[in-house]
Amino acid sequence: MSxxxxxxxxYATVEFDSEEGLLCGSVVGMSDGVYFEVETAAGVESAFHEAVDDYLSFCKEKGKQPEKSYKGSFNVRINPDLHRAAALAAAVRKESLNQFVADAIAAAL
Known part of the structure; x- marks a missing residue:
């Protein structure tokens, strides 16, 4: 189960809106807003597919490059002491800070 x-x-997540009695979903990992609503759990997946297909059609119609979820870059704000320690540890390993952070995230997952 996922x-x-x-x-x-x-990728999308879905939440239940108890006031409206709807399942409300949104595509995550991108700044363009792609949303969908459905009344039953059985319709969630098809509503999501339709929302993505509509977004891609809209982008094509407008000549806009569709945004993709999770492009592989993101900003992280951390304590300066932790930043320094990570940068020094990366330097000792003779690797970039990006590689050090990617390895740390992979290890945590």
Missing amino acids: NVLSYRGY
Whole structure:
């Protein structure tokens, strides 16, 4: 069982809106807003697929490059002491800070 939907390289999460009685989903990992709503759990996946397909069609129609989820870069704000320690540890290992952080994340997952 997973709480994340996947389709065509896009990912979405779904929450229940108790006031409206709807399941509300949103594509995550991108700044363009792609949302969907559905009344039943059985319709969640098809509503997600339709939302992604509509987004891609809209982008094509407007000549806009569709945004992709998780491009592989992100900003992280951490304590300066932790930043310095990580940078020094990376230097000792003769690797970039990016590689050091990627290895640390992989180890944590």
